[in-house]
Amino acid sequence: MLFDGTKSYPNEFSFCDAAEKLGGDINGTTEEYSTSFEFRVFKSDFEEAVKLLSELVFHPLFLKEKFEKEKKVILAEMLSRRDVFKKHPVKTVLYNYLDGFDQMERLEREIKNIPLLSEELVLNHFEKYYQPSNMVLGVVGEVENLKELLETHFNKEGSVFGRRVVPDFVSPKKNIERVSDTEEVRSIFFNWFGPGLFSEERAVFEVVAKIISKGENGVIKAIRFDKGLAYEVDAFLNSDERKGVFIVAAKTSKENMTKVEDIIKEKVFALRSVSDSEVESAKKSVLAESVLDMEDYLEDARVISNTELYSKKTPFEGYFDEIRRVDARVVRDFAKKYFGEDFVLITSK
Incomplete structure (x- = not known):
């Protein structure tokens, strides 16, 4: 929902248009334990890119009319992941081991829970984790006054160069059973x-x-x-x-x-x-x-x-x-x- 509108860019089209006018491209992905935003621009437009990224973090609108739409999008993504697990047993077992629990069971539970998500739960999660002290910024390229630029746009109630917060990982799951079939x-x-x-x-x-x-x-x-x-x-x-x-x-x-x-x-x-x-x-x-x-x-x-x-x-x-x-x-x-x-x-x- 961060891409669905911010204070300065009230809808997803205006935000993406602002990024495209810089001649760059922006994307966001969420994996198991982290969210990443990637932005590629010319050196001359670096500060404008930093401003756009800070908009996502500090000024999202979380528009009510977008909430149900995004739930449907996430649900569709989860259903596709379920298909992947069914087709790739080695990937399923790998995730089971790393996470200490059955990924398919968790996925089925999440699929059932998505329709029950409330706006309050989502907003509380955002306020808890999307803070400068919980971020790492990676910058590639020669940029003048880099630290000052990042401090200016991301230093909100803590420093962007502050503590590292790493998730607590559960113990690996042992003794996963052998799976067999009757194919030749x-x-x-x-x-x-x-x-x-x-x-x-x-x-x-x-x-x-x-x-x-x-x-x-x-x-x-x-x-x-x-x-x-x-x-x-x-x-x-x-x-x-x-x-x-x-x-x-x-x-x-x-x-x-x-x-x-x-x-x-x-x-x-x-x-x-x-x-x-x-x-x-x-x-x-x-x-x-x-x-x-x-x-x-x-x-x-x-x-x-x-x-x-x-x-x-x-x-x-x-x-x-x-x-x-x-x-x-x-x-x-x-x-x-x-x-x-x-x-x-x-x-x-």
Whole structure:
């Protein structure tokens, strides 16, 4: 509803028109624990862009006639998310683990609750969380008098450079049951959980994921090219600020499932005796990919602001040194800690 009208721009068209006249584009997204506003403009129009963003935060109208319309929009979005969970079981289990409860159950509950939302509840939530002390601003580009501009337009009852407020995360859910079906061709997902984006062990997890997935001893080569057990294999690391998960996924036939399962477990458990050469090779690969990624990340204000919201470090600060410090002993200890028999196995058609 923040885009539906503000004090200076009484409807969504006048607000968007003001943004377009600056030659820029503006967008807002809400994820699990944060809302982000992204605005790209020319350097010469930076202060006008800051003013527009401050309008969203400090002067929204919350027009009564827009309230019911927005509830319908949110409901439609939730129904589409429910369809995604049904089609992607690995994503469902990942969310279940990270949040400590069944995401589908929560989604169904929210779908039922949306029609019951009152204007008072929405306004109370806005007043509680949408405050400068609860924000991080990420700015990319050379801007003169940056701090003064932000203080001028966002310093309301507290400093924009104030405290960091991070949600309290619930404990991960354990022992998610195996799901099966009767289809001949199916996908099989193995999920091992570990540290999140801002953990001190994050660098080790990156190296470990590379060892398992790539190279002569990787699962992709073993399953697809050496044994021909699956026509599609993927291995990747997925993590956020809370937890990380290493996923191995393969599309295989019913009769080959046990063989695929055995190879994956063999490769993962082999980390407990990994060699120095394997670790050094993986480190070089991780560093090379990171250098290529860094340019994109450092141009992305959203990545910068979200990183600083959950961590006191900016993206890549100290990261390369952390990767270089990883050695075989550290990887072996990491494997014993995180890569045990307590993995989540999902099969689906």
